[in-house]
Amino acid sequence: MAHIATFTRSTPDTAARVWVDDNGEVTWGDVATVVNPWDEYSLEETIVQAKSCGGDSTVIAIGGAINDDALKHSIAMGLQNALRIDEPGADMHDSLVWSALAAGAIRKLDDVDLIIFGKESVDVATDQHTFQLARRLGWTMLSYVAAIIDIDFEARAITVEKTLEQGKQTVAARLPAVISVMKGINDPRYPNFLGIRKAAKARIPVWSADDLGLTLPRPATAVLRYMNPPARDVSTEIVHGENVDAKAESLVARLLEEKVL
Amino acid sequence: MSVFVWIETFSGQVVPGSWEALSAARILAKGDDLDVVALLFGTDDHAIIEDSHQRGAATCLVCSDETLLDYRLETYSTLLGELVKSRRPRAVVSAATNRGRELLASAAGDTESGLLSDVIDLRVEEGMIIGARAAYAGKVLMEMTANTNTAFVTVRGRAFPAAPRDDQRQGTIERVAPAPSSDAMPTEVLDFKSESGTISLADAAIIVSGGRGMASNPAEAPENLDGEEATIWKAKHGFANTLSPLAEILGAAIGASRAAVDAGYIPYEHQVGQTGKVVTPDLYIACGISGAIQHQAGMRNSKIIVAINKDADAPIFKLARYGIVGDLYEIVPALTAALNKQLR
Ligand SMILES: Cc1cc2nc3c(=O)[nH]c(=O)nc-3n(C[C@H](O)[C@H](O)[C@H](O)COP(=O)(O)OP(=O)(O)OC[C@H]3O[C@@H](n4cnc5c(N)ncnc54)[C@H](O)[C@@H]3O)c2cc1C
Numbered sequence: 001m002a003h004i005a006t007f008t009r010s011t012p013d014t015a016a017r018v019w020v021d022d023n024g025e026v027t028w029g030d031v032a033t034v035v036n037p038w039d040e041y042s043l044e045e046t047i048v049q050a051k052s053c054g055g056d057s058t059v060i061a062i063g064g065a066i067n068d069d070a071l072k073h074s075i076a077m078g079l080q081n082a083l084r085i086d087e088p089g090a091d092m093h094d095s096l097v098w099s100a101l102a103a104g105a106i107r108k109l110d111d112v113d114l115i116i117f118g119k120e121s122v123d124v125a126t127d128q129h130t131f132q133l134a135r136r137l138g139w140t141m142l143s144y145v146a147a148i149i150d151i152d153f154e155a156r157a158i159t160v161e162k163t164l165e166q167g168k169q170t171v172a173a174r175l176p177a178v179i180s181v182m183k184g185i186n187d188p189r190y191p192n193f194l195g196i197r198k199a200a201k202a203r204i205p206v207w208s209a210d211d212l213g214l215t216l217p218r219p220a221t222a223v224l225r226y227m228n229p230p231a232r233d234v235s236t237e238i239v240h241g242e243n244v245d246a247k248a249e250s251l252v253a254r255l256l257e258e259k260v261l
Numbered sequence: 262m263s264v265f266v267w268i269e270t271f272s273g274q275v276v277p278g279s280w281e282a283l284s285a286a287r288i289l290a291k292g293d294d295l296d297v298v299a300l301l302f303g304t305d306d307h308a309i310i311e312d313s314h315q316r317g318a319a320t321c322l323v324c325s326d327e328t329l330l331d332y333r334l335e336t337y338s339t340l341l342g343e344l345v346k347s348r349r350p351r352a353v354v355s356a357a358t359n360r361g362r363e364l365l366a367s368a369a370g371d372t373e374s375g376l377l378s379d380v381i382d383l384r385v386e387e388g389m390i391i392g393a394r395a396a397y398a399g400k401v402l403m404e405m406t407a408n409t410n411t412a413f414v415t416v417r418g419r420a421f422p423a424a425p426r427d428d429q430r431q432g433t434i435e436r437v438a439p440a441p442s443s444d445a446m447p448t449e450v451l452d453f454k455s456e457s458g459t460i461s462l463a464d465a466a467i468i469v470s471g472g473r474g475m476a477s478n479p480a481e482a483p484e485n486l487d488g489e490e491a492t493i494w495k496a497k498h499g500f501a502n503t504l505s506p507l508a509e510i511l512g513a514a515i516g517a518s519r520a521a522v523d524a525g526y527i528p529y530e531h532q533v534g535q536t537g538k539v540v541t542p543d544l545y546i547a548c549g550i551s552g553a554i555q556h557q558a559g560m561r562n563s564k565i566i567v568a569i570n571k572d573a574d575a576p577i578f579k580l581a582r583y584g585i586v587g588d589l590y591e592i593v594p595a596l597t598a599a600l601n602k603q604l605r
């Protein structure tokens with residue numbers, strides 16, 4: 001039976017004010033977190049693909065209990081199993097540490113054929129977790145997928161449409177594979193009442209590096225500091241004029257002065 | 262030691278971000294007095310080699326083996342990883358394009374190196390490479406470093422100027438063999454549909470964007486359409502016949518809000534914002550866009566923002582340098598006409 005895994009995490013609500021506090025830490029006050037918005041598409045795709053092949057689906061978060069919200073949202077949407085990997089001493093910001101834990105989890109699950117990611121984390125957008133997990137596992141990587149055209153778990157084959165800056169590419173590859181999906185691949189569902197009840201009752205197992213039999217690599221990156229961006233200094237000028245044409249001409253004159261034309 | 266920069270090509274052309282990456286590589290090389298080495302995979306084009314030299318690469322490492330003619334992540338990242346292991350460059354830089362992102366992340370993983378992604382500023386301090394980047398949709402800035410022998414760096418489009426040419430500059434060429442590959446080709450490209458004629462949002466100096474307001478087009482929809490279909494027709498017609506002429510005379514790319522994309526007025530590729538593209542043009546003209554926080558996340562750092570909106574209280578005006586309050590379907594054609602007079 002096919003088994004599809006997906007990864008997700010909790011991120012602050014995109015409407016939240018986020019700032020760096022006096023201790024130099026990033027905070028968003030007591031605003032609730034949401035499932036990483038890019039992952040709504042990967043979660044939906046995992047549910048749809050698992051259903052269509054009669055397979056199993058597992059959602060995994062790596063990090064602290066804050067991620068349980070994203071996992072519960074995933075279960076409420078329809079993911080079958082959820083799992084959290086936590087290693088309190090480890091530097092979860094570092095993608096090499098992260099990918100070691102993620103690969104450990106996939107190996108322990110043992111029967112995963114396909115991993116579906118969202119495009120990126122909406123908050124930190126490190127843009128590397130997906131690729132480094134694929135390399136660690138030695139699996140095929142298909143990034144920025146706009147459509148899954150075909151999956152044949154028996155023949156171990158997958159065909160997708162990938163997004164490039166220059167257009168769309170149809171690519172065939174072998175399973176097991178790691179893919180990342182774009183917005184537009186599907187219309188993510190909202191959790192229904194039954195799903196929400198199931199999620200509320202779910203107990204999410206937590207595995208440590210020890211449980212995965214791992215010695216973690218040394219982190220390769222370090223965050224030196226977080227900063228509040230300088231305030232954007234804009235004074236808005238509403239362009240007036242007798243009629244539309246006069247307004248348009250006076251705007252053009254100003255843009256020429258600004259040397260942006 | 263050296264600083265590598267991957268010169269990305271597509272259909273034989275260098276992608277614009279690569280010359281920006283080269284200029285970022287020069288910042289790192291200058292800090293430690295190193296050579297910039299341009300990596301050219303799958304091309305042997307003399308003009309590109311010369312261009313790379315003139316823009317500041319001391320050496321071009323060329324691997325034009327036929328297995329590299331088409332970009333494939335597996336072959337490219339294996340070769341890059343091997344080159345990094347054998348030559349131990351101080352840094353590897355590329356543009357943060359889709360391919361640049363995946364190639365550098367993969368090779369950084371293979372070589373257990375740190376990657377600073379999508380940086381907007383770079384400096385070298387006491388031998389440490391420090392990259393600044395935006396997080397939380399630009400609400401926070403962060404500075405990072407890699408504590409490995411080689412630091413991998415991808416640079417955000419338009420954050421660094423393209424490295425200028427100096428036709429006095431010359432350099433050396435070194436040819437390298439491809440990395441030994443397993444015979445099984447894990448991926449096979451079956452088809453490619455190009456989106457030609459469109460200017461890429463990430464590279465555009467000017468962007469004209471439309472939002473939900475595009476639906477209020479006074480043009481009459483064909484009679485056989487009603488309700489939602491008629492609205493979509495009007496908005497599409499507006500993008501094609503009102504916004505496009507403005508974009509054309511400005512040489513601008515077309516952007517959109519998520520509301521316009523989700524309503525089916527324009528494809529997702531055009532979406533600007535937190536779940537679309539992050540852009541930093543010199544001029545961003547927002548037409549019929551309210552300026553929600555998630556849209557701002559994608560365009561707030563544009564140099565000059567112009568807002569055209571009929572609601573004087575729309576949040577977009579707080580961000581804009583210039584605003585015109587009124588109906589975009591009157592203002593945009595007038596603006597196009599005024600530009601026609603001035604620029605032609
Ligand atoms: C997780 C998440 C991610 C999101 N990501 C993005 C994103 O990436 N990009 C994005 O854009 N949004 C994003 N959004 C959506 C965002 O919150 C807003 O809903 C969206 O930006 C609104 O688009 P809009 O300004 O076109 O529409 P509206 O807010 O409806 O504004 C339309 C504007 O057009 C004006 N107007 C109408 N007719 C005319 C006319 N004839 N002439 C002039 N003005 C006119 C109106 O006055 C109004 O201000 C996201 C939301 C969430 C929750």
Ligand SMILES: Nc1ncnc2c1ncn2[C@@H]1O[C@H](COP(=O)(O)O)[C@@H](O)[C@H]1O
Pocket residue numbers: 007008009036038039042060061062063092117118119120121124125126127128129130
């Ligand atoms: N700690 C984490 N746990 C689970 N998934 C993650 C974690 N960090 C990133 N991801 C996922 O990896 C993908 C790419 O994220 P990133 O590399 O951070 O831009 C997204 O689908 C994220 O949800």
